Amino acid sequence: MLLKRRSAHHLIEQDVTPEAVYQDRRLILKGLGLGAATLALPTQAGVLDLFSGDKPAPVATRALNIHAAARPEGLTLTPEEKATTHNNFYELGTDKGDPARNGHYLKPEPWTLKVEGEVAKPFTLDVWDLINKSTLEERIYRLRCVEAWSMVLPWSGIALADLIRRAEPTSRARFVAFETLYDPEQLPGQASRSLGGGIDYPYVEGLRIDEAMHPLSFLAMGLYGKALPAQNGAPIRLVVPWKYGFKSIKSIVSIRLVEEMPPTTWNLLAPNEYGFYANVNPAVDHPRWSQASERFIGEGGIFGAKRQPTLMFNGYADEVASLYQGMDLRKWY
Numbered sequence: 001m002l003l004k005r006r007s008a009h010h011l012i013e014q015d016v017t018p019e020a021v022y023q024d025r026r027l028i029l030k031g032l033g034l035g036a037a038t039l040a041l042p043t044q045a046g047v048l049d050l051f052s053g054d055k056p057a058p059v060a061t062r063a064l065n066i067h068a069a070a071r072p073e074g075l076t077l078t079p080e081e082k083a084t085t086h087n088n089f090y091e092l093g094t095d096k097g098d099p100a101r102n103g104h105y106l107k108p109e110p111w112t113l114k115v116e117g118e119v120a121k122p123f124t125l126d127v128w129d130l131i132n133k134s135t136l137e138e139r140i141y142r143l144r145c146v147e148a149w150s151m152v153l154p155w156s157g158i159a160l161a162d163l164i165r166r167a168e169p170t171s172r173a174r175f176v177a178f179e180t181l182y183d184p185e186q187l188p189g190q191a192s193r194s195l196g197g198g199i200d201y202p203y204v205e206g207l208r209i210d211e212a213m214h215p216l217s218f219l220a221m222g223l224y225g226k227a228l229p230a231q232n233g234a235p236i237r238l239v240v241p242w243k244y245g246f247k248s249i250k251s252i253v254s255i256r257l258v259e260e261m262p263p264t265t266w267n268l269l270a271p272n273e274y275g276f277y278a279n280v281n282p283a284v285d286h287p288r289w290s291q292a293s294e295r296f297i298g299e300g301g302i303f304g305a306k307r308q309p310t311l312m313f314n315g316y317a318d319e320v321a322s323l324y325q326g327m328d329l330r331k332w333y
């Protein structure tokens with residue numbers, strides 16, 4: 001069991017999968033697909049399709065009603081095309097280009113999101129009703145993946161605190177647990193361990209309640225002024241800009257207020273590498289690579305990307321450092 005998890009993990013957290021390996025794996029998976037009857041997969045066609053790589057990336061076209069953020073001068077945004085073709089969304093494949101190619105499986109409309117658990121007023125949200133009837137706020141946030149690349153993007157959405165407050169958390173609510181949709185028909189990587197990078201789905205994440213209520217914590221429904229493309233977590237995903245990208249769980253169906261610290265996907269997979277807190281911290285190296293610098297994805301992509309120093313709390317220390325006062329951040333990584 002442990003061995004299986006380890007090897008899957010090494011496969012998926014490589015910084016960039018060399019093209020040759022990628023091509024190889026596609027062939028292997030295609031071969032596997034031919035014998036798919038024995039595997040627990042949605043459809044054989046689905047498997048072949050998942051890694052066939054010949055579907056164009058779906059393009060998000062629906063414009064949102066947003067209150068646009070000012071573009072600070074001298075700030076370089078990651079181009080939209082980069083943000084929608086270099087993704088981590090293992091349910092849609094483990095290579096960076098897979099989610100864009102496989103996004104067509106996900107049907108983000110209609111979509112309901114439950115806010116439940118330790119609350120006085122649990123509710124079910126019709127996400128498209130919210131999108132269609134609100135003016136979403138735009139926020140320009142840095143997102144830094146633990147794999148040492150970063151992007152700066154204009155997200156549109158609402159403060160996470162707004163939604164949580166509506167449910168009136170009880171005094172027992174100390175943490176917030178998030179869950180991604182579980183549906184192997186829509187997220188084919190969930191159909192087997194190997195397709196989904198060794199993860200036990202659904203993908204789950206969590207925050208302490210004060211982190212969740214912090215004004216920076218954001219539920220994004222748009223990117224670049226348009227509804228989220230599947231590969232970026234349509235129709236609603238979390239963005240917690242001071243934490244590693246994996247905290248920013250995609251395609252959320254449940255937000256549950258809970259008493260105990262909830263399990264989180266990457267912590268379950270490799271507890272010595274990924275803790276519950278997952279704050280961006282240049283002083284604490286990942287066990288297998290340095291955290292001191294990162295590559296900013298701008299024009300030109302990952303290989304030509306500019307190296308820059310990693311900032312404590314991803315540059316949001318002034319806003320969030322106080323949340324962790326008195327905590328040993330080497331222990332609570």
Ligand SMILES: Nc1nc2c(c(=O)[nH]1)N[C@H]1C(S)=C(S)[C@@H](COP(=O)(O)O)O[C@H]1N2
Nearest residue numbers: 087088089090145180203245246248249250
């Ligand atoms: N459900 C789900 N959410 C997820 C992931 C995933 O594999 N599944 N990957 C995470 C990781 S590791 C990162 S870096 C970000 C990437 O978000 P982006 O593709 O919009 O840049 O999504 C996060 N959310």
Ligand SMILES: [Mo]
Nearest residue numbers: 145146245246
């Ligand atoms: Mo990540």
